[in-house]
Amino acid sequence: MLSDEASANCPLPDFGDDERISLAHGEGGRLSRRLLRGMLKPVQNEFLIGLPDGATLPVSSGKLVFSTDSYVITPRSFPGGDIGSLAVFGTANDLAVSGARPRWLSLGLIIEEGFSTHELGQMIASIARAVRVAGMQVVTGDTKVVPRGAADGLFINSAGIGELVLPLPGPDTLSQGDRLLVTGKIGQHGLAVLAARESLGFDPAPESDMTALWPAVEALHAAGIRVKAMRDATRGGVAGILHEWADACDKTMLLESGSIPVSKTVRGACELLGLDPLHVACEGTMVVAVPSEEVSDALRVLRTVEVSNEAVEIGSVSEKRMAPVAVRRSLGQLVPLDEPSGAPLPRIC
Amino acid sequence: MKYVDEYRDPQLCRRLVAEIRDTASRCHTIMEVCGGQTHGLLRHGIDRELQGVVELIHGPGCPVCVTPAEDIDFAISLCQRTGVTVVTFGDMLRVPGTSLSFREAQSLGGDVRLVYSPLDAVQLAVSEPDREFVFFAVGFETTTPATALAIQQAARLGLKNFSVLVAHVRVQPAMEAIMESDACRVEGVLAAGHVCAVSGFASYEQFTRRYHVPVVVTGFEPVDLLNGILRCLRQLEAGVAEVENGYERSVQIGGNSQALQIVDDTYEICDKPWRGLGTIPNGGLRLRECWRQFDASRRYSRASLPIVEPVRCRSGDVLTGQIKPTDCEYFGQECTEETPLGAPMVSSEGACAAYARHVRPYI
Numbered sequence: 001m002l003s004d005e006a007s008a009n010c011p012l013p014d015f016g017d018d019e020r021i022s023l024a025h026g027e028g029g030r031l032s033r034r035l036l037r038g039m040l041k042p043v044q045n046e047f048l049i050g051l052p053d054g055a056t057l058p059v060s061s062g063k064l065v066f067s068t069d070s071y072v073i074t075p076r077s078f079p080g081g082d083i084g085s086l087a088v089f090g091t092a093n094d095l096a097v098s099g100a101r102p103r104w105l106s107l108g109l110i111i112e113e114g115f116s117t118h119e120l121g122q123m124i125a126s127i128a129r130a131v132r133v134a135g136m137q138v139v140t141g142d143t144k145v146v147p148r149g150a151a152d153g154l155f156i157n158s159a160g161i162g163e164l165v166l167p168l169p170g171p172d173t174l175s176q177g178d179r180l181l182v183t184g185k186i187g188q189h190g191l192a193v194l195a196a197r198e199s200l201g202f203d204p205a206p207e208s209d210m211t212a213l214w215p216a217v218e219a220l221h222a223a224g225i226r227v228k229a230m231r232d233a234t235r236g237g238v239a240g241i242l243h244e245w246a247d248a249c250d251k252t253m254l255l256e257s258g259s260i261p262v263s264k265t266v267r268g269a270c271e272l273l274g275l276d277p278l279h280v281a282c283e284g285t286m287v288v289a290v291p292s293e294e295v296s297d298a299l300r301v302l303r304t305v306e307v308s309n310e311a312v313e314i315g316s317v318s319e320k321r322m323a324p325v326a327v328r329r330s331l332g333q334l335v336p337l338d339e340p341s342g343a344p345l346p347r348i349c
Numbered sequence: 350m351k352y353v354d355e356y357r358d359p360q361l362c363r364r365l366v367a368e369i370r371d372t373a374s375r376c377h378t379i380m381e382v383c384g385g386q387t388h389g390l391l392r393h394g395i396d397r398e399l400q401g402v403v404e405l406i407h408g409p410g411c412p413v414c415v416t417p418a419e420d421i422d423f424a425i426s427l428c429q430r431t432g433v434t435v436v437t438f439g440d441m442l443r444v445p446g447t448s449l450s451f452r453e454a455q456s457l458g459g460d461v462r463l464v465y466s467p468l469d470a471v472q473l474a475v476s477e478p479d480r481e482f483v484f485f486a487v488g489f490e491t492t493t494p495a496t497a498l499a500i501q502q503a504a505r506l507g508l509k510n511f512s513v514l515v516a517h518v519r520v521q522p523a524m525e526a527i528m529e530s531d532a533c534r535v536e537g538v539l540a541a542g543h544v545c546a547v548s549g550f551a552s553y554e555q556f557t558r559r560y561h562v563p564v565v566v567t568g569f570e571p572v573d574l575l576n577g578i579l580r581c582l583r584q585l586e587a588g589v590a591e592v593e594n595g596y597e598r599s600v601q602i603g604g605n606s607q608a609l610q611i612v613d614d615t616y617e618i619c620d621k622p623w624r625g626l627g628t629i630p631n632g633g634l635r636l637r638e639c640w641r642q643f644d645a646s647r648r649y650s651r652a653s654l655p656i657v658e659p660v661r662c663r664s665g666d667v668l669t670g671q672i673k674p675t676d677c678e679y680f681g682q683e684c685t686e687e688t689p690l691g692a693p694m695v696s697s698e699g700a701c702a703a704y705a706r707h708v709r710p711y712i
Contacts, residue, residue, distance in 0.1 A: 198465060267350055273465075274697060330357040330571050331366065333394025338706040341686050 013038040013124045015117040023113050026145030036143065038121070039109075042128035047104075047139040055139035057104055060163050065100035067091055068159035076123070076153060078196035080189070080208030081283070083156055084123035088130035089210050089283060090234070091160040096214040097230040097286055099221075100162030102134050107141040108157035113148045123154065134212040136160065166221040171229040171289070174249040178228060178317040179295045181288045183216055183308035184209060186238055187266045187280035194280075195269065206265045211284035216308035220288070223301040229289040232282065236340045238314075239278040239325060241287050243339040246324035255315035255327045255337065278327075279340045289317070352598075356570030357393075365575035366398055372582045373402045378534045379581055380527075380670050382520060383410035383541035384698025385569050391707035393571045395578075403578055406534065406670035407703075409523045410541050412488045412516075413440045413696035414664055415623040418657045420516045421446040424485045426654055427514070427645070428459035434477075435514075436470040437485040439463045443695040447655045467492075467499035467513075474503065474511035481510045483645045486517055490544045493517050493634060494608035497615035500636070500643050514645040517634040518621060520544050521552060526629050527669050528560045535670065537581040539567040539574070542596035547612075549604030553592045561590045568596040615640060624692070625665025662691025667700050674701040675708065 015038040018031070025035045040048055047055045069090050076083045092102040107127065111120065131138055188209035195202050213232060220227055231241045238260075242253040255278075262270075262277045270277050284307060290298045295313060302311035323336035355361075381387055387407045390396050396405050409415060425446050428435035435451070442451045442463065451461045460480075464470050470484040486496040496513060503511040520541060527533055540553060545566045553564045563584035567577030577595045584591060594600055614637075621633025636644045661679060666672045674680050674693070684690040686705050693699035 200465070264350065267353075271350070271353060329393045330359045331362045331394055331398055332359065333398055335392060335394045335707055 013041055013121045015121065018117050021111050021113060021115040021117060021120065021145055023145050023147065026111070026143065032143075039124050039143070042124055043131060043138040045137045045139070047137060055104070057139065057161070063164040065095050065098045065162045065164050066159065067094040067098065067162075068157065069094065070155065070157040072152065072155050073193065074152065075193075075196050076119070078193050078208060079205045080192050081210040082123060082126050083154060084126035085130040085210060086283065087156040087158045088127055088134055088136065089212055091158045092134035092136055093213045093232040093283070093286070095160050095162035096212070096217045097232050098162070098164070099166035099168050099217065099230070100164045101218070102136045102160055102162045102212070102214055104139045104161045105131065105136045106159045107138055109141070109143045110151050110155040110157075111143065111145050112151040112153050113145055115153055120154070135214065166217060166227065168230060169228050171245040171248040173228055174245060174251060174289055174317045176251065176317055176319050177292045178289050179292050179313055180242070180253065180255070180315045180317070181290065181295070181298060181302070181311055181313050182233070182238065182261065182285060183213070183288065183302055184282075184285040184310045185261045185263045185266065186233060186282055186285055187262060187270065187277035188285070189234075189283040190237065190281035191266050191269050194273075200269070202265065202269050204265055206263075206269060209282055209284040211307055213284060213286055213307060215305045216286070216302055219301050219305045219308075220298065223297065225290060225294055225298045225301060227288060227290055227298070230286055232286045234281050234283060237277070237279045237281055238287055239276070239337050240340050242325045242337070245289070249317070250320055252318045252321040252323060253315060253325045254318045254334070255325070257327050257329050259312060259314050261310060261312050261314075276337075278337060292316075353570070356568070356572040358572060362393075362571050362575060365572065365579055369399060369575065369579050369582060370402055372579060372586055374586060376401055376404055377536050377582060377585050378404045378406060379537040379539060379578060380406045380408045380535045381539040381567070381574075382408040382524065383544070383569075384414070384696070384700060384703070385410070385543070386539060386541065386567065386574060387700050388698065388703045388707075389569045389571065389574055391703045393574075394707075395571060395574055396708075399578070403582065407667065407673075407700040408538075408670060409527065409623070409626065409668040410489065410520060410544075411668070411693060411696050411698040411700065412492070412518055413444055414668060414692040414699050415518055415523070415626065416444075416487050416516045416692070417622045417624045418447050418660075419622070419654070420514065422448075422654050422657065423646075423651055424483070424514055425449055425451060425454045425459070427483050427649055428454055428461045429457070430649075432479070433481045433483060434460040434462055434473070435483050435485055436462050436464055436473060438465075438487065440696045440698070441485065441487060443689065444692040445689055445695075447657050467496045468502060471499050471502050471506070471508070471511060474508050475506065478510060481512070483649075484511070484513045486513050486515050488517060489520050489541070490547045490612075493612050493616065494547060494605075497611045500615055500640055501611070503643060504640070512643050512645040512648050513636070515616070515634060515636055517616070518623065519618070519632055519634065521556065522629050522632040523623065523626065525556070526626065526632075528562070530669065532671055535562060537562055537585055538564045539577045539581065540564050542566055542568040542573070542600060545594075545596065545600045545604065547605050547608050549602050550592055550594060550600065551602055557590045557592055563590045563593070565593045565595045566600050568599065625662075625668055627665075660691060662693075664691045664693050667693055674704040677701070681705070
């Protein structure tokens with residue numbers, strides 16, 4: 001979610017009188033320039049002046065982290081965000097959970113012929129707002145227009161560069177007794193998108209948790225917390241990450257079902273759809289692993305930051321058992337938590 | 350959350366487990382009918398908690414699993430026709446047909462869309478009048494009223510581009526077929542609560558008399574399941590066989606009369622081939638003559654379908670409780686969630702999928 005402050009003072013792009021994107025917009029002539037000018041206005045900064053072929057970036061003395069992702073989501077807009085803000089926060093958070101302060105972003109837009117310039121303008125404005133929240137700058141980009149049917153409206157690729165601030169030992173160093181935390185309620189983003197895509201009509205509609213995670217990482221760094229591993233729980237949800245970590249360290253991840261934070265809306269929707277919130281994606285929530293002696297400090301620090309003020313402990317790393325990830329359910333029995341296989345599907349009954 | 354938390358209360362669960370242990374003088378064999386119950390039992394570890402006290406065997410209540418390959422192949426062939434879209438539930442997408450699954454047909458250009466309700470399929474037909482939409486109607490008594498409603502809605506709207514491929518099945522005839530089999534070990538039955546919410550449970554009176562097994566209408570949460578098992582055990586220990594309603598908050602003896610009426614208006618009972626179980630007398634439904642214009646099996650020809658080959662999947666043995674999924678030689682070997690030999694491994698209610706998710710790591 002974006003704060004009102006971030007959305008204020010954000011110039012809207014101006015595409016002249018063009019209502020729809022045509023192939024000519026991508027062919028390098030006058031229309032291309034007009035489109036580009038319109039798109040650049042809201043994200044303008046010193047690196048884009050004169051539109052050089054490449055951005056020249058000041059290199060710090062430390063290490064850089066580089067990450068890329070492509071965004072093809074349907075629907076393009078959903079409660080709490082859209083493909084534009086997703087393309088920014090998704091990449092910014094990949095940098096943040098790598099321990100890097102997100103700095104610079106590239107954007108590649110693939111636009112389907114006939115796409116509405118009004119919607120494109122909204123997406124660019126959304127990108128501009130998200131970039132401010134994430135503390136990043138768009139420093140280079142590319143736009144292509146493809147014939148109708150060759151893409152679904154708008155695809156975005158973004159690549160980000162960040163400065164490494166908090167080097168992480170990584171999930172392969174997790175050991176027995178380490179604790180697992182989440183920084184907020186889980187499953188919000190996946191449910192918001194699913195409900196919007198399938199017009200499920202939940203009231204209230206679940207809203208994506210999409211936001212920048214960097215402030216939480218920065219707070220952990222500033223307090224000197226010895227974080228062992230961090231991941232934003234995107235596709236595959238918390239379960240997906242824990243399976244990867246279990247694999248990396250050859251241990252078992254144990255969760256307490258009662259301590260997993262889930263909003264009423266997401267819980268109700270998941271019950272209705274036969275989904276497990278642990279399998280549903282987040283976009284502004286991460287899993288953090290810390291040594292046991294750091295738990296209370298880590299939680300205290302995380303709770304001072306808005307994005308992670310609902311941080312809780314959800315489980316721990318145990319010696320290797322038969323199942324890589326297990327949840328203690330109501331009877332006290334440890335039950336294996338399966339690895340998500342593909343997207344959650346609507347059930348029959 | 351109301352209607353959820355109180356039925357997952359750990360203390361109440363433990364009390365019920367203790368009571369079940371005190372009640373059983375020996376290990377009894379109880380069949381839960383519905384795949385949703387199987388998943389509930391395994392997900393909460395109830396089967397392991399009651400090991401040696403109750404043997405839970407898993408019944409035929411997975412509609413996707415029992416849908417015959419001929420029907421799946423036919424539906425898949427429809428989605429590959431020009432101008433035809435097949436609409437179905439998500440469970441069906443990965444189920445293997447003879448040569449393809451829906452998902453594979455989709456990647457080859459077939460048009461398959463997923464819905465949560467049959468009424469959404471009608472809506473699709475309204476919004477895209479130039480395409481023909483076939484709803485692949487799979488499910489037990491729980492889903493038949495919704496399909497019936499969709500057909501009546503399509504009739505009211507005068508839709509010409511909507512039809513239904515009916516593969517609906519009825520649970521009680523299948524239970525009777527299981528009880529008739531010589532190898533049957535079932536001593537007590539947990540009837541599917543949501544099926545009974547529609548059809549009631551009066552018809553089980555005759556069932557208990559004929560087969561001398563107690564039947565408890567049972568829900569899906571841990572407290573419901575434990576309660577159903579306890580009530581079943583009490584009858585077994587007392588040597589009685591009656592129908593009990595253990596799902597009072599949802600089920601009445603007469604069921605949902607409005608739903609039953611619309612089902613009766615739309616369908617008639619017929620013999621039906623079940624995958625892995627053979628033809629079950631009165632085991633399915635077909636559209637009544639007056640709705641024939643919505644019957645996809647009349648509208649489209651079944652010619653040039655692949656010949657169904659015998660598969661190695663032992664779904665019939667699993668669905669009748671003859672074997673546990675883990676007893677199957679293919680389980681976890683050639684047959685996995687990624688490379689299923691049969692529907693029980695991929696359906697959300699399939700017993701093999703339940704074992705693959707909740708049990709396999711422990712064996």
